[in-house]
Amino acid sequence: MTDPSPPPDATDIMTVVHKAIGGIELEPAEKREIWRFTQRELPYLWSQRTSYFILGSYRDPYIRRLRAVQNELTKQLGAYPFIMGDLLELPTDRLNTFDIMFSLLATYSDYIIGVFEKESGGEAPELGEIDDPPYFGKSYVFPRDYTWVTDANLESKQHVIQAALEIAFADDLSEEAAQSKIESLVANAQDSDLDINKQEIVEVIDDRVDEGESPAAYSWVHLNKFRKFELHDQCFPWTTEEELRTTVDELPSPTPRPEWEASEEQ
Template identity: 30%
Template sequence: MAKIPENTDELTDFIIDDVLYGLELDPVDSERLLSYMRERHEHLFGPHSTYFVLGSYESPFKYRLDKALDVLNHRHDAYAYLLATQPDLCVSDKIPDLKVKFFLHALYADAIPLILEHDTGGAVAEFGRVERPTLLDRTYLFPRVLEERYDDESLLTTQDAIRARAIELAYHADNLNERLAALAERARDQGLDISTQDLGSYVDSELGGRTPLYSGLITDSLVHLESLDQCFSWTTTEELEEQLSHVL
């Protein structure tokens, strides 16, 4: 289906054909589905702008989701939310309830910001789902450190810039420890009291000890979203907050 379902019949057809791929809904499940929609009517179809925020719920990455919610909810007449905070959809065991619940909310959100920091976990599955034509035009992708912005040494004059560069190196450098040591030396040349251990601890706290990367399949799709002006790279949480201004 190339458009958002406009009535209950279209919605049921969409769920069966595009989400469940022909798996039939029995009358009880159909009624539960419609009941869920009725209960969420004010939330899904109200006059406010709704932002369905996607990304990793793992620590420390969820911190960035919470910051995105704060930024978007400060807009006038806006409601930004996570899927986990919405009521569960109670259907029979044969129905993938979380998948159906996801699409019910994604179909009627005004915008779908997806914050991406690595290529594993639920955020990647969500990325695959929002690439559907029905959802793509309302999707805004925010990958962390897709581009390197602090590779110019003339920019490395403040503690914030040094830390941002450390995060970039964690994503792009093979010999991270050596590069962090060189970066710490650069910081000391600028009169900044930052050690290699300081930078390593900061990177670990930001990335939860994970070695971040994006697979070729992910980066290929990122290029697609960039060409549509719907992909915005960021390094620090403050930059993410600024980039969220692109969400309409």
């Protein structure tokens, strides 16, 4: 196999790599593997398509939600959504391969999308990577069941659903007591002019029971990071997979927009 040669922007690439590994001097074989990776994967990010780097857990059932986001983005003309686990790996035993791959992909992607359903796993440190420069400005998070509640007020449908899930899955409540609390919760929400009914709540709870999954729980650190994204309009909470698919439309669209779309809007 012919050894890969350095790409034209090798200096910039190596700056990213050296930052990821803490300035460790690379061995010749390691450099060759990095060039092979960049020649294989980075051209997709340098193309005219808009790239979306999707982060999240690769374990089942969470990987299904990553695929759902990827599939929704694939429907958009000019989009290149990808998951790092699908790409060529760097076969280096000495180096922190994940940091190198993540840094290169995050640096050269147009957007970074994080799908979160729990506080543990590989996606936890990824959240810590994207909530500050240089990645924050192009990053968007999709935390399941997330709401930032600072008082007793129910400010949105998402607040009501989250509160209902916590009631339904509470260990210290009987089924009758939980139903009573949920009915009261819905009534209060409707009194506050929120467009929600008990049947919507029941369907969400039933789906969770069928899935065998409790509401997502996050640490205070996670909640604060989600809140930072929320304050910058870069946070999109969701409850069901259908809602997640719909919420993907809130992401920046691929650019440039196709000419036929512009003509139809006129």
